[in-house]
Structures are given as structure tokens and as C-alpha cells.
Amino acid sequence: MYQKYYRQFLQAPNRGEPALHMACHSHHYWPDVTLEAVQQYWRDAAALADNKWGSLFEEKIPAWQRDVARVLGLPAPERIAIAPNTHELVYRLLSAFDLHQPLRILTTDGEFYSFARQLQRLEEEPNVRVTRIPKEPYATLAQRFEEELHGGDYQLAYASQVFFDSGVAFPRLLEIAARKPERTEFTIDGYHAFFARPTDLAAVADKVFYTAGSYKYLGAGEGLCFMSIPANCSLRPLNTGWFAELAELENRAERVAYADNWLRFAGATMDYSTLYKGLAIFQLFEREGITVEKIHRYVLAAQQRFLDTMDSAGHPLLNRENLIHHDLENGHGHFFTFDCGDSGRSEQLQEELLSRRVLCDRRKQLLRLGFAIYHPEGETYRRVFVS
Known part of the structure; x- marks a missing residue:
């Protein structure tokens, strides 16, 4: 079919x-439609040159954000940050914590290599402590993780919606996130769930950061990932790029300010060919009722x-x-x-x-x-x- x-x-x-x-x-x-999408990206870049940024930030990126928000039940598309990979977004989140102060992170022993490696490096810092909950047995994972989440003083919790090595879904993860302590920032790695397992984040949209990308189940290829941001987020990432002040480039202030939207976690220049591919797939599937x-x-x-x-x-x-x-x-x-x-x-x-x-x-x-x-x-x- x-x-x-x-x-x-x-x-x-x-x-x-x-x-x-x-x-x-x-x-x-x-999907076949991605070939024409890549060619259209080239044609737009050739015709518009530097003026392509207006089209990208005023039309293409908002359209992508709306599509992602629709699929995940997110109420605020403008709070969906984009980057070439999820590691960049997660590291930007990590950079918002002051490493001169104690940083306690709760996670599992089943996270993807990128995050696992980054945590190992962070643990070399004297103020960073990581607790890894064994993912097996899966039948008791939810209970064990949530008990530790509420019993410890954690600034950040991070867990995969579907584990990359086994394909097993984290039981009741969204329920755990909905009950998280106010003091804890909660991140869900949705890479093996986005556009595969039906996911409704409406109940936790203002409680979690949700990361995923287009490389796997959407089928748009590498180079386009996203992270949803909770409402009223006041974190100030140390890792920040010029996109984060895109609205004020011509009247740039000397202080480092952050917008109350996705630009808070924005980075710098990236290739947007995958954005075109992703939009083409969203349009195809919506048109065909997929x-x-x-x-x-x-x-x-x-x-x-x-x-x-x-x-x-x-x-x-x-x-x-x-x-x-x-x-x-x-x-x-x-x-x-x-x-x-x-x-x-x-x-x-x-x-x-x-x-x-x-x-x-x-x-x-x-x-x-x-x-x-x-x-x-x-x-x-x-x-x-x-x-």
C-alpha cells in the first residue's frame, strides 16, 4: 500500500x-518527494542568495514547527527549537547549568552513545554526579526511576522514550514526567519514537524538553533535529549562537539576551535541505491521509x-x-x-x-x-x- x-x-x-x-x-x-524537495532548496538558494533567510525563518521553519507540534500534540510551535542534531540541543541545555554548583543528573544505563559519552565527560568535573538506573528488569523500571527522581535532589532527569539498543519503550514515562518535582528539568529522548509510536505530549508540554529528529522514522535524512521547550523557561544556555539574537542583529545590544521562544536554544548556521525534505514528507502524508x-x-x-x-x-x-x-x-x-x-x-x-x-x-x-x-x-x- x-x-x-x-x-x-x-x-x-x-x-x-x-x-x-x-x-x-x-x-x-x-520518500520519492524528497528528491524534488532537495532540488527546490537549491533553486531557492540560487535565486534568493542571502534573501533565503527571510523565507526560511518566516515561512519554512514555522511550517516545520507547526507540523511537529501537530504530530506530538504540542500547544506552542514557536517553542520548538531546531538544530542539525539532538546532541547540540541537549548540550546547549546542559550548558545552562552552572558547573561551579553541584549538578545531579538522573538517567538510565540504556541511553544512546552521544548522551552517555557526554555524561562520562561531565563526570570528570568535581561538581557533577550522575545516577544511572538499570533499565532491566523493564517491568520495574518505571517504579525504580520515579522513586529515585523524587527521593534525590536532581537538577536534570533524562530518559529515552524507546531504548536504542533493544526497542523497548520506557513504561509510563510520560506519567512519570507529569509528576516530576518542580526543581527538576526533565528531558525525553524521543528519537526512536517520533513518527513511529503515537505520542501526545499535551499533558507534559510545559514540564519536559522533548528531543527527536528527522533522520529515522520520518525518513527525511540527517541534519534536522528539534527540541520542544517548556513554557516560562528561563534557562540561559552558555552554548549559544548568533541565531539566538536573530531578531536584533541590526540593533545588537551589548548584553546577552534570550528570546521567549525557540531562539533561546538556537545555535548557528546550518544546512536546510533536510527542512525542505521534511516539509515535503509532511505534506505528502497529510495529503494521503497517512x-x-x-x-x-x-x-x-x-x-x-x-x-x-x-x-x-x-x-x-x-x-x-x-x-x-x-x-x-x-x-x-x-x-x-x-x-x-x-x-x-x-x-x-x-x-x-x-x-x-x-x-x-x-x-x-x-x-x-x-x-x-x-x-x-x-x-x-x-x-x-x-x-
């Missing part, structure tokens, strides 16, 4: 059987076909015992992760799958298989399990 929007990828020249792209939790295929809810139902059906085939295949590694999960229907992202025991076995399995033109990825002993709307409705995934 949805394959018609991805013909440039699905009908690309292949040798033999077309590839089954199951690395789509890492990099989704781009919603996150429909995408999620489609993927759930694909995952069930995969599980049914897996259960009858008797594969030595790809089986229920090795599948990392908590609640496959209500508490999972759009990919499955299998613990192969060691990196040698996962690497060998990845190579075997590649020989059958099944594309996937792995992290040490973990092999990840993703699902997308460009997988055919009748796909049974049998070739994954051929030994």
Missing part, C-alpha cells in the same frame, strides 16, 4: 532479489507476521528466548533486538542475512531488525530465517 511512495529506493538497480531493508530503525528510506497511528498499526502487523514466521522456523538465534522485549504490542518500538550471546555470533548472523539481501545492523552481541511502511503487506520475512 505504501511502497508507491518509495519507488526510487525500492526500484533501484539490484542484482537478483531486491533487498529487504531491515536497518530502517537506523536510516529509513526517503498518520502516525496508521504507520504504527501497519508496523505492528508486520512485526506479528515476523513473530509468527520466527516461531515456526526454530532458528538457533532468532527466537523468543533471545528477543529482548517487555510488552511487544503496547510497549515496543519499530525494531526487534536479539541477544546473540557474543559479538562473533551476531557478526556472523549479520553476514548471513546480508548474503540473502536482508539488511540489518548490530551493536556488539545485539542484532537489530527493523520494520517500516515500505515493507510489503504480504511480507512474511521467511528469508530471514533460512539456515
Whole structure:
């Protein structure tokens, strides 16, 4: 049903059987409309030169913010900051804390490498203390995390909506965020949930920072990420760029001021080709009636076909015992992760799958298989399990 929007990828020249792209939790295929979008970006830049900034900041960026806000139930599009990657936005948030004062951060042991590495570096500073709640067992994660959140004096809490290594969704994370202490800034990493799992942030919009991007499930490519900002945010990021005072460039004051909108967390010059691609995809999906809810139902059906085939295949590694999960229907992202025991076995399995033109990825002993709307409705995934 949805394959018609991805013909440039699905009908690309292949040798033999077309590839089954199951690395789509890492990099989704781009819909065909993105080619024209990139070319339009070039044409606009050529025609407008420096005047393109007016179009970008007065038309394109607000349109993107409105689309993101609509998908996530956010009430204030103007409080959605953008940057080339989420690390830049999160580090800008971290820079708003005074490292001369004690900084206590609560997180989990399952966060993506970028944030995990940054915290390790911050911990070298004498005033920074990080508490990592083990993500497993998932059944008790919500209780353990929330008890620590309220029991400790934390300035910042940070957790993934869907864990990047397993695909497991953090149970009741939005409920925890809604009850957070007033003293704690709360950040949700939504990268593996945005445009995959239906997400309504209306109840927590003024309590959390929510970060995600276009690289994965939206399928617009790298280079465009966002972070929603709670109302009445008064943080003053130390890491700040010239975009943050865009409205006052010609009459720049000597003091460092911050706008009461997304520009508070703005950086500097970036490439906006992905902005054009993202807008084109939003327009396509809205025109065709494709919603996150429909995408999620489609993927759930694909995952069930995969599980049914897996259960009858008797594969030595790809089986229920090795599948990392908590609640496959209500508490999972759009990919499955299998613990192969060691990196040698996962690497060998990845190579075997590649020989059958099944594309996937792995992290040490973990092999990840993703699902997308460009997988055919009748796909049974049998070739994954051929030994």
C-alpha cells in the first residue's frame, strides 16, 4: 500500500532479489518527494542568495514547527527549537547549568552513545554526579526511576522514550514526567519514537524538553533535529549562537539576551535541505491521509507476521528466548533486538542475512531488525530465517 511512495529506493538497480531493508530503525528510506524537495532548496538558494533567510525563518521553519507540534500534540510551535542534531540541543541545555554548583543528573544505563559519552565527560568535573538506573528488569523500571527522581535532589532527569539498543519503550514515562518535582528539568529522548509510536505530549508540554529528529522514522535524512521547550523557561544556555539574537542583529545590544521562544536554544548556521525534505514528507502524508497511528498499526502487523514466521522456523538465534522485549504490542518500538550471546555470533548472523539481501545492523552481541511502511503487506520475512 505504501511502497508507491518509495519507488526510487525500492526500484533501484539490484542484482537478483531486491533487498529487504531491515536497518530502517537506523536510516529509513526517503520518500520519492524528497528528491524534488532537495532540488527546490537549491533553486531557492540560487535565486534568493542571502534573501533565503527571510523565507526560511518566516515561512519554512514555522511550517516545520507547526507540523511537529501537530504530530506530538504540542500547544506552542514557536517553542520548538531546531538544530542539525539532538546532541547540540541537549548540550546547549546542559550548558545552562552552572558547573561551579553541584549538578545531579538522573538517567538510565540504556541511553544512546552521544548522551552517555557526554555524561562520562561531565563526570570528570568535581561538581557533577550522575545516577544511572538499570533499565532491566523493564517491568520495574518505571517504579525504580520515579522513586529515585523524587527521593534525590536532581537538577536534570533524562530518559529515552524507546531504548536504542533493544526497542523497548520506557513504561509510563510520560506519567512519570507529569509528576516530576518542580526543581527538576526533565528531558525525553524521543528519537526512536517520533513518527513511529503515537505520542501526545499535551499533558507534559510545559514540564519536559522533548528531543527527536528527522533522520529515522520520518525518513527525511540527517541534519534536522528539534527540541520542544517548556513554557516560562528561563534557562540561559552558555552554548549559544548568533541565531539566538536573530531578531536584533541590526540593533545588537551589548548584553546577552534570550528570546521567549525557540531562539533561546538556537545555535548557528546550518544546512536546510533536510527542512525542505521534511516539509515535503509532511505534506505528502497529510495529503494521503497517512498518520502516525496508521504507520504504527501497519508496523505492528508486520512485526506479528515476523513473530509468527520466527516461531515456526526454530532458528538457533532468532527466537523468543533471545528477543529482548517487555510488552511487544503496547510497549515496543519499530525494531526487534536479539541477544546473540557474543559479538562473533551476531557478526556472523549479520553476514548471513546480508548474503540473502536482508539488511540489518548490530551493536556488539545485539542484532537489530527493523520494520517500516515500505515493507510489503504480504511480507512474511521467511528469508530471514533460512539456515
